[in-house]
Amino acid sequence: MTLGAKFDAGREAEAHSRTSHRVTFDPGNQQVWYLPGETLLDCARRGGVRVAAICGGRGLCKACVVRITEGLAAAPSAADSEFFSPQEIERNWRRACQTLACGDCRVEVPARAAAAPVRTQVETEDVWVRPDPAVRLCPVTVAPARLAQPSADDRRLIHALSETWPGAGSRIDIEVARTLPQAVRANGGGVSAAVRFGEVIGVVPTGKEPLLGLAVDLGTTNIAALLVDLRTGRTLGSQGIENPQTAYGGDVISRIGYARRSPGAPRQLRDLAADGINLLARMLCEQQSLDPSRIADVTVAGNTAMHHLFLGLPVDRLGVAPFAAAVSSGFDVKARDAGIMAMPGAYVHLLPNIAGFVGGDHTAVLLAIGVEQEHHSVIAIDIGTNTEMSLIHNGRLLSLSCPSGPALEGGHIRCGMRSAPGAIEAVKIDGIRVEVETIDGAPAVGICGSGVLDAVAQLYLAGVLTAGGRMLKDHPRIRLTNGQPAFVLANEQETGGAPVVFTQQDVRAVQLAKGAIRAGISILLEEAALEAGEIGQFVIAGAFGAYIDLESAIAIGMLPALPLERFAQVGNAASIGAKLALVSYPHRATAQSIAASSRYLELSGSSRFNNVFVRSIGFPERKEA
């Protein structure tokens, strides 16, 4: 089972009728008819070939880098020289989103640009909570209809329910009603009604199959889901895939931009999110030989933009001040109205958002770490393109979001890539010796988030970077391009191809990212008149946060220099929060009260933030490594 940009057979036929050119994508030798005027990125998307496009295909990043290995492509633009060295241009490296084909051609998509299967942190430690789900399964025996007493199917079912489960069910969902005559006669009338607050949302033959729930962490980059037995609270399986919307923009802002560019785009993004969740449900159920139509309840935690795109809410206003969300409260929607396959009358519950840039995923993290019962001073932080963080202090909750950019996830980094085989995830520099670790031990092809953080820290600790972030040129691993230095992390011999380098520009990007994060932390502390040392626990949530080296993060000043034991890298806590809200209905009220009681600090356009941010860009004093 795979999922990608959908192959559009209609447009492929149209393309064929208008052209005789074909583009062949490697690896995979996949041929796609080329529609005149489209870019290689458009062509790849149409053909279902996955090419990363962090900026959404607007030519702002280099994520979609490809090499034309045969045939003709349009000449490189002036802008290309900003992204590529003359040698790279000569070797036909191009950005797929900016390049047209002029005839048959063959295009190599390097591992760095291919959106490969991703490492998602869904193996997070499971939590147990007393099951108190919104949906209950009520086994009954429905009497057959008799001529002498020709009672309707709905009345016989509701009557049977009221006998065994007083007060359980009195209404029937229309889609359940449409299959009721068949359903109540199955298994000789020995059936079980799935009931949600008086409404029958499904009728199944009574048997041993569990009552299933799906807890979803709908991230900008990845979607992760847990399949849960609602009656025991046990997690039956977990799975992550890349968010299929990624083909239309790697970050929230470019995704919103895409949604605004064409009338059909919001619907397309909405369908892609639903497709992704449905695929996860099918994969998880298949692993357990269960039927996805037995899923009786679904919870979704996503950032505000993902929440809106999934629900089909307008996102226009999320991108402009005052960044007002359409919906913040916890929201229930019929699964069918959100395109999710489940029991005929099932609902999807979306966890409440806190603000336009602090979404239900952060609420889920706060729910997972139990902030409502917390008596310490705690900071919870989820690092990403946008970094959300909250301070819990004296029973009060203060949240903010800071624009940390994609650098820490490998975006806008010269050799940046996702967490995929061959990505450098750890770096050690000892004098002139450089050691790197790659995911799966594959030859290095690029560098992912945790590697980026390590690289900067190690370059700084090794004296290659000044405290201001300037890259010194006297290390033997330094190469100069147009006078700009770059540090070679893996050379041609080590990679068996292009070298993996870390440039001065990359260092600057990381400084901006870590500066924004540290500024956010400082402002939270200032608001509560706390010193960093007074923070009893510092919780780092999210897939990226799970893999970072804390010492590197402290070394570059991204995180305050607390004793390491005060940090907790909790991985995908948003999934856990979604699971809590799924298994235990009262946790939805808790999430609602967390979101509603949180005070949100808007940093956008704040001169205070800018001041603290500028102070936070440099590196702290070096300590002995």
Add this chain to the structure above:
Amino acid sequence: MTLGAKFDAGREAEAHSRTSHRVTFDPGNQQVWYLPGETLLDCARRGGVRVAAICGGRGLCKACVVRITEGLAAAPSAADSEFFSPQEIERNWRRACQTLACGDCRVEVPARAAAAPVRTQVETEDVWVRPDPAVRLCPVTVAPARLAQPSADDRRLIHALSETWPGAGSRIDIEVARTLPQAVRANGGGVSAAVRFGEVIGVVPTGKEPLLGLAVDLGTTNIAALLVDLRTGRTLGSQGIENPQTAYGGDVISRIGYARRSPGAPRQLRDLAADGINLLARMLCEQQSLDPSRIADVTVAGNTAMHHLFLGLPVDRLGVAPFAAAVSSGFDVKARDAGIMAMPGAYVHLLPNIAGFVGGDHTAVLLAIGVEQEHHSVIAIDIGTNTEMSLIHNGRLLSLSCPSGPALEGGHIRCGMRSAPGAIEAVKIDGIRVEVETIDGAPAVGICGSGVLDAVAQLYLAGVLTAGGRMLKDHPRIRLTNGQPAFVLANEQETGGAPVVFTQQDVRAVQLAKGAIRAGISILLEEAALEAGEIGQFVIAGAFGAYIDLESAIAIGMLPALPLERFAQVGNAASIGAKLALVSYPHRATAQSIAASSRYLELSGSSRFNNVFVRSIGFPERKEA
């Protein structure tokens, strides 16, 4: 605005590619490409030409009679001679459902077969009830979002609601949410929320427009609707149209049969019912210069089969013992899930059914006549193909349904037709003098229900029929065909075309119908150990019942010989019941208790019914006219 079988452009193009034959339908000169193998009825339906088909196109009735005026049609079948005289066959009269075209041809659809605009009894006296609707309109002022307090649109709306209307609304329908950013900013935030039990189902600019509701009587033959101001309870307009499903069967049984014959048919019938209701809503709103999207609530009363077809519930089991309905209880469904255009989150409420053949329309009649407060002994009856009746006696309610067939509505009657211009609606026979009245005074083209009843009564009173129903042959108006007598109600000179006759077979059909009805009445009385004379009020509901001559009905023994003042012909009381449930929410609970407390007597396969039925077929002793 017109509505008919939908013109299917796709199939029309397909037809054109496969044939060069065209069928031209008169009047109207409408040309339709002829798809090889289809009947003239199929062709007419595809082209949107309306031809009645009481039996659903199975060759069992003669409703779809047409004349081939030019070109070729397949030779008449042996069965045609049962339906037509040799002269008629010679003049190319055929049943459209049994006739193929062999080349270009021109087909005349006579007024009798064209489904003309119908007379529906929606002008029934209006009732007033204290408004207590399910939906309330709550004007509020929604504060703008501010950067310092970037509260989401849903929270600001719910907050504004809670300030002015405590407890009014806490949830928002997904379709309302999808337009929320625009809606809450309209009119400077001066908006009104339509709220239904805590759920916001619409947001409109605050203004003078009424909060609209639609009360629908979804009949097998006709659909009638009342547009109501929910806040005053005032009826703003009423309108009736033929049920667009009629093209696929004139009565419930043939409609159910059609639904079972092909997988797509239930969906088609469901869409047609919704189309009809939506058309009525548009017509009624247009008359008042109102916007149908302001309709905030809809109630529908229909017989059980119409109820099921409209909701998309399976009807298979309605046609076989024990005739169990899928759903009987009062049912709420989102308007969008039923295909009804209204406010984005509006609901449709279906009145509860009593049994498989006593539906929500009968419940609505009982609600309209206030049976729950009735202290007399009352019989309420709705005459149709199926006649439903209830006896209210000593606070108890007994209901039954009897198969009276279509004869009383002009179906399966040689010259039978709908209530349309030219239909004979009253007959007076005085010796050899015959006087007829037609609808709109047009030249007679056929005979409709009230005329059928009059004809039999007058033939009996004039001595043309014996007490057993045999037609004597000595009246000058009698003509013999194959030895079978027929009475000429209007001859060629009077009609300017074919004569309108009433045959021995027609008399027999009416005897079966009125015998079934009278048997039902007798059984109700027997069950309560009452004599007919003890009935204090005899309520006759329905369009047909509104037009019948009571003396004729008594003369042939269809109704018991009570003093005329005890009868009440209340017309479309089902519409009134639907309106009560629309304007006053508590009336829905009353309807539910009426339906649930009614004892239903199943007559199907009952030897007791058969005995009483046989006794009821003959005519009672003649009284002085």
